[in-house]
Amino acid sequence: SQQGEEDPQALSIQEGENATMNCSYKTSINNLQWYRQNSGRGLVHLILIRSNEREKHSGRLRVTLDTSKKSSSLLITASRAADTASYFCATDPGGTSYGKLTFGQGTILTVHP
Amino acid sequence: DSGVTQTPKHLITATGQRVTLRCSPRSGDLSVYWYQQSLDQGLQFLIQYYNGEERAKGNILERFSAQQFPDLHSELNLSSLELGDSALYFCASSEGGDTQYFGPGTRLTVL
Numbered sequence: 001s002q003q004g005e006e007d008p009q010a011l012s013i014q015e016g017e018n019a020t021m022n023c024s025y026k027t028s029i030n031n032l033q034w035y036r037q038n039s040g041r042g043l044v045h046l047i048l049i050r051s052n053e054r055e056k057h058s059g060r061l062r063v064t065l066d067t068s069k070k071s072s073s074l075l076i077t078a079s080r081a082a083d084t085a086s087y088f089c090a091t092d093p094g095g096t097s098y099g100k101l102t103f104g105q106g107t108i109l110t111v112h113p
Numbered sequence: 114d115s116g117v118t119q120t121p122k123h124l125i126t127a128t129g130q131r132v133t134l135r136c137s138p139r140s141g142d143l144s145v146y147w148y149q150q151s152l153d154q155g156l157q158f159l160i161q162y163y164n165g166e167e168r169a170k171g172n173i174l175e176r177f178s179a180q181q182f183p184d185l186h187s188e189l190n191l192s193s194l195e196l197g198d199s200a201l202y203f204c205a206s207s208e209g210g211d212t213q214y215f216g217p218g219t220r221l222t223v224l
Contacts, residue, residue: 031211040201042115043156043215088156092211099144100169101213103156 006089006104014112019076021107023089024069030094032065033101034074037086046074046087051094081113116140117206117216125222131192134219138185138206144168145187146213147179151200162187163209194223 007022023032031050035043049056049065049072056063062075076083086108090101116139126132138145147159158171162181173179176194181187191198199222205213 033211035215040218040220042117042203042217043205044115045212045214048211090156097169099146099161099207099211099213100158100171101146101148102158105155 006087006107008107009105010108010110012110012112013079015079015081017079017111019079019083019109019111021074021087021089021109023072023074023104025072025089025091025102025104026070027091027093029067029091030098031092032063032072033090033092034061034063034072035088035090035103037088037106039085043088076109079109079111081111083109084111085109115214115216117204117214119202119204119216119219121219122217123220123222125224126194127224128194128196130194130223131190132194132221134189134191134202134204134221136187136189136204136206136216138187138204139208139214142206142208142214143185144207144209144213145181145185146205146207147173147187147189148203148205148215149200150203150218151197154200156203159189191221196223199223 033048034046086106088106089104118137143164159173161169179189201218205215
């Protein structure tokens with residue numbers, strides 16, 4: 001079963017605009033990760049944020065985590081056509097289930113040139 | 114390129130048949146994970162191996178089994194295949210840390 005729910009399901013923007021995707025989850029986590037998938041291909045790891053972190057940056061990516069609300073957001077700034085892909089959040093519960101990722105349903109991002 | 118390889122890329126078979134999917138992890142990674150991605154179920158964790166031993170199990174059907182060999186490559190065996198088993202099967206590996214590196218997947222079509 002899917003733990004995460006992502007919002008929106010689909011997002012369409014113009015090149016240069018920012019894209020924000022949200023993820024909510026249900027149980028406690030050790031960390032939360034974001035992955036990108038291009039058109040049915042393999043997943044590419046983007047960024048990981050641990051449960052004791054609130055914000056993390058990597059290049060044009062900014063991730064926030066609010067464990068009290070069990071939610072995370074991924075912001076892609078100055079988007080490019082090459083950012084067109086599906087984006088998934090994945091939660092790692094840690095403990096005896098360490099590494100057992102639970103994925104959300106994903107957000108389909110389309111960036112128009 | 115993640116460094117994780119999977120074979121074959123595509124597999125077409127009939128209901129009732131048995132197939133084996135193969136995964137070679139990144140050099141040095143001891144953990145291997147298998148995931149299934151389908152339209153109705155999304156991405157689901159199936160099973161994890163660490164250095165040859167089963168570490169965690171997810172929603173893996175009894176008709177499915179996996180193993181990790183001494184050279185650390187892994188195989189996922191799917192038997193008595195049903196139409197609903199058609200999906201993308203991904204393997205991922207990690208060195209024991211948090212980040213998992215995914216292979217390109219095997220697309221299984223059951224006719």
